[in-house]
Amino acid sequence: MESKPVMSIAVIGGGMVGVSLAYFLSRAGYRVILYEASDQIGGLAGTIRLGDVEVDRFYHTILSSDTHMQALAEELGIADRLRFRPTGSAFFHDGRLYPMTTLRDFMAFPLLRTMDRARLGLTILAAYLHRDWRRLEEISVEEWLVRWGGRRAFHHLWRPMLRAKFDGRFEDLPATYIWARLIRTRSTRRGVSQREMAGYLVGGHVTMIRAMARAIAAAGGEIRLRTPVQEVVVSDHRVVGVRVNGVTEPCEAAVITLHPPLIPRLLPGVEGPWVEDLRSWPYLGVVCVLLALDRPLTDYWTIYITDESVPFTGVIETTHYIDPADVGGYHLVYLPKYVTWESPWARRSDSEILEAWLEHLQRMFPAFRPEWIRHARVHRERYVEPLFHRGQWQRIPPLAPPLSGLFLVNLTQIYPALTNGESLTRHARWAAGEIQKHLA
Known part of the structure; x- marks a missing residue:
């Protein structure tokens, strides 16, 4: 035959x-x-x-809940190159850094009152228990977050982060957006302390x-x-x-x-x-500065920025879960700004972006010195994440x-x-x- x-x-x-x-x-x-x-x-x-x-x-990053990536690594014979370690996060607000790594940090978070913290926990629980995402499609993200968490939590926590992520505009964003992120973020938490776990492939x-x-x-x-x-x-x-x-x-x-x-x-x-x-x-793009430092910048993997005067969206120091020995001994810090492609930041030169980013980084972390920088790169991509309106x-x-x-x-x-x-x-x-x- x-x-x-x-x-x-x-x-x-x-x-x-x-x-x-x-x-x-x-x-x-x-x-x-x-x-x-x-x-x-x-x-x-x-x-x-x-x-x-x-x-x-x-x-x-690869989360401990990313079972498909882990199974694929096994299938490809590279599972021995997977690494996981506990890490932590923080918020930068009004010139100050607030840890948000453990349950104790959450309970002591000064931007929210006791009732606000309780309602924030209720928001996370509501997301976790929700199964039919299509029912969230016609509800705006603001309406859903205020409904569960209250206006104060929205004003101090969610609104600045949404503005930063969506280049100032999130009015027509469906609640599905925050639902998916809360589900994924929760999956990084393990144990009584609720410490975050993050991982990577060597290389x-x-x-x-x-x-x-x-x-x-x-x-x-x-x-x-x-x-x-x-x-x-x-x-x-x-x-x-x-x-x-x-x-x-x-x-x-x-x-x-x-x-x-x-x-x-x-x-x-x-x-x-x-x-x-x-x-x-419609799509979101990104302008991202990568700094390779000779020492750690902070104690945190991710710093969420709720200070709207800072142009970048967050501070992501990946070498809190990546062993610096696997990246030449450098400490890697990523400073992204998500942009629509009409944003003035998308059209500024690399030198203008780097100058502005370092100026704000110095203000956020007064101990930081430009002499720590071994390499600095500015990367841009026009198509990073598709935008979904309701x-x-x-x-x-x-x-x-x-x-x-x-x-x-x-x-x-x-x-x-x-x-x-x-x-x-x-x-x-x-x-x-x-x-x-x-x-x-």
Whole structure:
């Protein structure tokens, strides 16, 4: 009996979703060619070199509750590179730092009265017990937080953080947003002390991405860097290939893992309401300063900033859960500002951003000295997190639009889960299974 020829699938985009999807499809027996426009795979989970060491461009963590990431690490033979350790967080408000690591810290938090603390606990419990997220879709995040936690907690705690996260505007944000974050944050807490647990892969998320890339190659697939796809070629409403460097390379299916606003340019001549929805999808970007210091800046993994005079969203010191020995002995501090791309900060030069960020960091931490800095980098990304307004989940792009052999797999489809390694790899596994059903 003749064996059935192996089906060829083009995967466009080499971020974490694209590489994960290519891995799962390769493992299912398809011949996969992954096309990536840049010179490295990983996307936002990629690395940069500081001297002789690679470090994450942006901050990432693996929680003890991230069971899919841990199982995938085991599957790829890299589970021995997983590390977890307890860590802590704090709030910066009105020029002062307030620990928020233990239950005792929470009970002593001076910005809230006893009743406010009780209602904040009720807010977290309400989120944890809520199961049907669609019922939260028509409620604004402000309405829901005030309903459970009260106006004072909203004013002192939630409002400044929401303004910082959403570049000043969160009026039409659904309550689903805070529900998903409270659920994930709670999953970092363990034991009577309720200390946070955070983890990482030695080498960063790219350790997993590179392990998947090796598995793709071993299965007969390819990863082509510096190879932007110009067009997904469609004939008689069916994908027949992808155009690269002016030449059509045949394939029997194509999976686009790019962000929705970037997809229509690959489909010239294809029209329809679903294409217009892709073009108009709103996104948050980020401007992020990375400092590699010769000593720790604080005692905390994450400092949430409720002081609206500070331009960056938070202070994330990843080397409170990453062993500095695994990143060249540096202490890594990330200072992100989430922006819409119309924000003035998105257009300022690297030197202007770095000057402003260091000025505020010095004000927050008077003991800090610029001489501690061994490397400083400013990173920008226009497409980081899709924005969801109330009811917008109904416009999520379909996995299989009305073109035979075309599939879309992107961050909007993980909603209401958060954009992290756990949700992205889990979604890629699910999408690979659905694609197999369509192609069977």
